Amino acid sequence: MMMMMMKVSELVLVLSCVLCVSADVFHEDLAIGGCSDTDGEDMYSLDGEEKWYADFINKRGVEPQPSFMDHTSYREGTYEQAVTNQQICRSNLKNSRLGMKDIPVENDPPSGLIVYSRDEVELGVKNTLICHVSGFYPAPVNVSWTKNEQKVTEGTSINVPFPLKDGSFRQTSRLEFIPQLGDVYTCTVRHPALNQPLTRIWDVEVQQPSIGPAVFCGVGLTVGLLGVAAGTFFLIKGNECS
The missing domain is CATH 3.10.320.10 (Class II Histocompatibility Antigen, M Beta Chain; Chain B, domain 1)
Incomplete structure (x- = not known):
């Protein structure tokens, strides 16, 4: 077809x-x-x-x-x-x-823009940031990256525009980076249909493991064991008295 x-x-x-x-x-x-x-x-x-x-x-x-x-x-x-x-x-x-010289130009701005890391973030461990743009026409879009407000070009790449079933396109840019606490990255997209660029911010955050459930579980287990020990002690004493 x-x-x-x-x-x-x-x-x-x-x-x-x-x-x-x-x-x-x-x-x-x-x-x-x-x-x-x-x-x-x-x-x-x-x-x-x-x-x-x-x-x-x-x-x-x-x-x-x-x-x-x-x-x-x-x-x-x-x-x-x-x-x-x-x-x-x-x-x-x-x-x-x-x-087609008299046919007006049609431009559709991006309808979706998200930034996320390829892998779970670990400080000091190499990772990849992904900036995914979708819903635009015509192709391509222009994508740029910054780190702490400084433009970054090294380690960046972008795939070719991919057509969607509604006639629009999607495109993905990648940035190789090493996460450090406090670093802030931005992905900025430019397209003829946009009056001003679209920007998404991504900052390095590492989720600390939650110790709450483990602590409460440990406390509950300890209290339970103490209760069993106390009950056993009084049961034995009661049998001796009788």
Whole structure:
């Protein structure tokens, strides 16, 4: 099934979506290619997980699959084909602008922005902050990080925009960091549909283990044992007197 999405004249996206059936299990295989004057995207995914995308800046294909997954490799020449697709896309974009010059631009601002840590926070232990943006159109968004009000670029990364079923996009930026008590981080998102940037604050907090239940449990157990001992003592004394 081929579907053309042209909500604005600045961006043309072609989506190819195939539903594969194996026994009683449905899988969604998605390919997306897109371009603008300055950006381009060519990506494949399975069940919402990115399997391969073209990195046009470093001129290579990327397989962002974690090590614990069954690795899928794409055939040689996939990146070169993505470059060719970009040339075709820009040619189509030029023709589309001629035919859509009077169509107003539609922009949808992000509807969701959350920041969270990948793992449970432990002071001094390397972790990853995740800034998840969703519900925006067109793609991409611009994401920036700060630590204690100082801009941070080292250790940051961002995935390619991922299309949602309503025609909007989601995108995720990551920041590798080492938690230290008192540090404050921010994730700021910029998009053409926003009058001002969106910012979320995340500060390092470590939950201390609660000792209350253990203390009360210990006190209760001690009182209970004392009660049993006292009862046994008086029972023995009563039997001796009789």
